[in-house]
Amino acid sequence: MGNKWYSALHIGVIASIVVGGSATGLLIPASSAYATQSVAKQKQTEAVKVTTKHVSSKTPDLHLDMKIPIVSGLKDKKYEAQLNDILLRNAMKSKEVMEKEAEEYAADAKENGWPLTPYELLADYKVKQTGSILSLAISQYEFTGGAHGNSDTTYYNIVNKPNTKSVQLADLFKPGVGYKSIINKEISKQIQAKKNEADWYTFTSISDAQSFSLEKGKIIIHFGSYEIAPYAAGQPEFAIPVAKLKNSLKPEFFALLK
Numbered sequence: 001m002g003n004k005w006y007s008a009l010h011i012g013v014i015a016s017i018v019v020g021g022s023a024t025g026l027l028i029p030a031s032s033a034y035a036t037q038s039v040a041k042q043k044q045t046e047a048v049k050v051t052t053k054h055v056s057s058k059t060p061d062l063h064l065d066m067k068i069p070i071v072s073g074l075k076d077k078k079y080e081a082q083l084n085d086i087l088l089r090n091a092m093k094s095k096e097v098m099e100k101e102a103e104e105y106a107a108d109a110k111e112n113g114w115p116l117t118p119y120e121l122l123a124d125y126k127v128k129q130t131g132s133i134l135s136l137a138i139s140q141y142e143f144t145g146g147a148h149g150n151s152d153t154t155y156y157n158i159v160n161k162p163n164t165k166s167v168q169l170a171d172l173f174k175p176g177v178g179y180k181s182i183i184n185k186e187i188s189k190q191i192q193a194k195k196n197e198a199d200w201y202t203f204t205s206i207s208d209a210q211s212f213s214l215e216k217g218k219i220i221i222h223f224g225s226y227e228i229a230p231y232a233a234g235q236p237e238f239a240i241p242v243a244k245l246k247n248s249l250k251p252e253f254f255a256l257l258k
Contacts, residue, residue: 048073048134048160050127053088055095060116062102066091066123069136076164083158087138091123094140101144119144128215131256133167134158135213152224153235155211169210172219177248180206187221187238201236203228214257217242 053068068091074080102119109116120143128135136156143149157167173179184205191201211222218239225235242249242257249257 048127048129050125050136055091060118061106062099062119062121064095064098064121066095066121067125068123069125069127069138071134071136074134074158074160074164075162076160079164083156090138094123094142095121098142105144117145120149128213130214130216132160133214133256134160135215137213148231150225151235153211153222155213155222157212157214169206169212169219170208172250172253173245173248174250179248182245182248183221183240186240186244190238197233200229200233215239216257219245219257 049072050069051072053070055064055066055068057064068088070084070087071080074083098119098121105119106116108114120141122141124139126137126139134157136158138154138156139151140153141149141151159165159167169183170179187203187206191203192198194201206221211224213220213222218241221238221240223229223236225231227236229236242254246254246258
């Protein structure tokens, strides 16, 4: 399923983060009949803590196992509530859609005498922190029959400050820097180094809303399944050393990442 930094699972449909509006209830009623839920796993990243809301169920129609992150410890509590609301709402929307599709498929299978293969919805996440920057990867895998399922990932990069904001790739670079050209050249170079696999790729350029994550010493550019290569390539990623970007990055980000 590709070379990602989280555990085994990849992603489906999760929307981009939106800052603004009011946060609503973050918890699912404990009386829910279709799932068992718990706040279990904890991942500590300095002052920021991420706990897990676990939603799971198994029926003849659908196998579901979702680990949904709940972030605490951000300095901007309003933003923290908005972020958690978005993460939970997106997960529950995916769950609702999959339950409906699985129910419809099961009805069709029964009516037509088809063998019933259960649908699957699996979700997980991984957290990395570099200084005051929190990188959160949300993964989801969906199987609805066929040779294989569909997987994808959404990345959030957050500066943990009193006035918190999500970081876009362009935000890392000095004004006027042609960051796309710099990154495109590095990615193209890494693709050519893949030798026998180089012909798989149809990469031309990163996008304005390019997925990425941050780790000490590098910026990692992420692509989804089929985005620039066939399914066999998984979800390609390209690590770019910040040392190569020293003169292009804003000083505050270079200091955090170097």
